[in-house]
Amino acid sequence: MSTALLQELHQEFRRLYIAGSELAAGDFRLKRLLPQLQQLGERSPVFKKLGEGVETLLEPGGAEGAAPGAALLEVTLLLESVLYTQGTVQAEGTPGPIPVRSFTLQTKQPYRKLAPVLEALSTTGSGRYEVVVDAFKEGVFQDLRLLPVAVSALNDPYSELAEYAKNKILPSYGPEISSYLLESFNPAGGRSEVRKLEAIAAAGASSHLDVIVHAAENGSDEIRAAAIKCLGGYEEYTDALLEWSADKKKVIREAAYTALAAGGSARGAERLIEAFIQKKDREMLAGVLADGAPAEVYARVTALFMEELQAAPENTAGKKVTEKAWEELTPFLITLYHVKTPELDAIFSYVLKEYNRYISLGWVPLFDHAARYKQESADSAALEELAELAQRSVRHLPNYFHAAKRTVSPQEVFDRFGGTLTDTKLIGQAAKQAAQRSQLLVHTIEEQAVDLYWDYEVRWDASGVRQYNKKMLSAEEVAAEWDPRWLDWSIKQDALNLACVFARPGHQGVQDYLKGKLVGPFKRYTYDRLANIFKGLERADLPEPERLELLMSALEENNVRNLYTFDHYLFGMMERFPARYADRLKEILPRFKYECKRQLEYIYDQLVSKL
Structure with a gap:
């Protein structure tokens, strides 16, 4: 028999248990169900008895009748007996082995320590990040009861908290966390699934390469890009990465470039150099290569940088020409920002010698990069180059000062700066420039x-x-x-x-x-x-x-x-x-x-x- 009507009646009885049995009198929901019960009662004594019970609730008798609470209890007992005998409960799916996980987590933390974390990860508002970070530093997350909320934190609306869970909390569980995350991983998902995939790869990418490759081929664009980046360093997937580096979608090409740069293979380096020379993805590649690339890539980019510097247009070429040339040079500066080689040092020395040429093109940022590089070199030759540059442009006086502070004695630092910038006999423009240099030096120091x-x-009273x-x-x-x-x-x-x-x-x-x-x-x-x-x-x-x-x-x-x-x-x-x-x-x-x-x-x- 169908139990739909009985289930609905049971829900109404539960409502009356909460609201109060006295409210059953004249209840319109029970009145709506009563005709169906009476109709079925013509064929079944059980339904007839249930109908009579509902009538009693709707129209309670006088002083001799049963109290509403007792009547509700009696008819509910009958209803639940019918539901128990007529209903069926069957588990879906095919029986199989119960999954066993090798987590060594325990449940020894007192609940007073867990409660603030559970609240922080199940609500929104300020202060949650600090609660989670402090709890992690105290080892609270090593309690098994916090494992599910640690995973759910990957989808937290506060991105910094979600990133902290991915980078700190989940890796602390060891390689076992990757298998646990795979159980709920959705290749068609969004940012939270990307974080989940990155956590899986960080915990043990080599053990789940089949899943990662499948996600790289069939996932959403965000998932594909994240999965492709995880394949860097696995030689067997170089062919696939080379193919993806020519994909129509920019996000996929960027992911492939990132993986090739991390992989360090000869074929990957050749592809990166080829793409940089072609200029189509040069700006995108600059950000990728700045984070790390094979040495041969940096060497080839450095040589190409010198070639394009020497081919720079004349200052009479027009504003559009010089701006376009600068746009093509900017990716070199981004790519080589952290690189330190004799070849690059020679290039920046060349730039400083050709000051008049490049400053006439308006390429002031080029000298900013040259000054920064020479400042970090901190040798006598670089110091003298910076001294000359600071004489040409007060803008680079701080670079000169920082390099001198690292290179020569405190006495010589003062002789170079404190003794030469305070001439009170200067007048006119010379005095104005000296005052400007002195003020800049003050700010630098x-x-x-x-x-x-x-x-x-916290220093005073109980308010904290x-x-x-x-x-x-x-x-x-x-x-x-x-x-x-x-x-x-x-x-x-x-x-x-x-x-x-x-x-x-x-x-x-x-x-x-x-x-x-x-x-x-x-x-x-x-x-x-x-x-x-x-x-x-x-x-x-x-x-x-x-x-x-x-x-x-x-x-x-x-x-x-x-x-x-x-x-x-x-x-x-x-x-x-x-x-x-x-x-x-x-x-x-x-x-x-x-x-x-x-x-x-x-x-x-x-x-x-x-x-």
């Missing part, structure tokens, strides 16, 4: 000595607010790596940040200079570097009581009110305020907002507690 990086740490801190070179590093004359040079250039870094005990001039920045109306530009000023005063050995008084005075300046938060160096100084500053701090509190106000309130409470 700041990159190496000031605000090298930021870090954050993180305060920023900017790191500069330590006094020990300055003494070992920099000539002491840079301090006087910095003061002369009014380079505040550098004066703070190079400050040292016994130099009265730096104390006067830095204190002068805190006297009178507080300037806005010094607000951003307020912490640096006090670090400099500490390095200059100014007594702490005087430094604390200067900081308190700076806070009392009317212009110091647009802060969001104090970094933890300044906050640490405030924690050392004497208790007598409490009234002065209370006076200025209304002028501050945001986190800095909360910080000052915290300091105020601490000072009051000391009184």
